[in-house]
Amino acid sequence: MKKKIIILGSPGVGKGTYTRLLSKEFGLPHISTGDMFREHLKKKTELGKKAKKIVNEGGLVPDEIVSEMVKHRLAQEDCNNGWLLDGYPRNINQAETLQSFTKVDSVLRFVADKKVIIDRLSGRRVCKKCGATYHVRNVPPKSEGICDKCGGDIYQRKDDKPEFIKTRLKIYKKQTAPLISFYQKRDLITDVNVNSEYEKRYEVLEWIKEKFKD
Ligand code: ADP
Ligand code: ZN
Secondary structure, eight states: OOOEEEEEOOTTSSHHHHHHHHHHHHTOOEEEHHHHHHHHHHHTOHHHHHHHHHHHTTOOOOHHHHHHHHHHHHTSGGGTTOEEEESOOOSHHHHHHHHHHOOOOEEEEEEOOHHHHHHHHHHEEEETTTOOEEETTTBOOSBTTBOTTTOOBEEOOGGGSHHHHHHHHHHIIIIITHHHHHHHHTTOEEEEEOOSOGGGHHHHHHHHHHHTOO
16 A cells, blocks of 8 residues: 555645544554644744744745654654655645655645635634644534533634635645646646535545555
């Protein structure tokens, strides 16, 4: 099986949700650079202090900082067998850096309509404690403001506020979308359509599993 897998797709497309499911299914660690930064912010580490404003406002953290963090993470033992890399690379420079320290077996690209993406982003809520994601209408928690999984508080990410969503989608289009042709040239991309609602997620998951069988 292909085991070193990059997850691509617009902010809000549902990458995080699907990658968590795939991580269990494939037994591969889910490496999310966004989650890693949010952890640093929460713990107020040096890195967290440096990245705070950028992350909260939906900008990109400087390449050297992210690349160093990812390189370090992928060198840990649980990554020996492969990984699902979500949120990195985000531009061509990061993609080239990644090539310089590891090989990539496959790129899974999540695709949805712009309307769907904006709705997912603006309604998204996240558990402070475990990172589980919800949606005000599509996937509300059983009791308001409290995580079903761990009882933690649910909040709206600062960068999910309308004024920052625009910035993120603009950056995506300009910096991250060019990665599609970068990996197409290397014949690595599989597209997954994720317009369907949350209830259908296991059908999508089956579809992906089928593609990755060999
Ligand atoms: P999104 O929902 O926009 O995909 P993530 O949770 O992946 O967001 O990332 C949150 C934020 O963390 C980004 O907006 C950015 O500030 C920072 N970040 C994450 N990955 C990277 C990266 N590869 N390069 C630069 N900044 C990053
Ligand atoms: Zn939780």
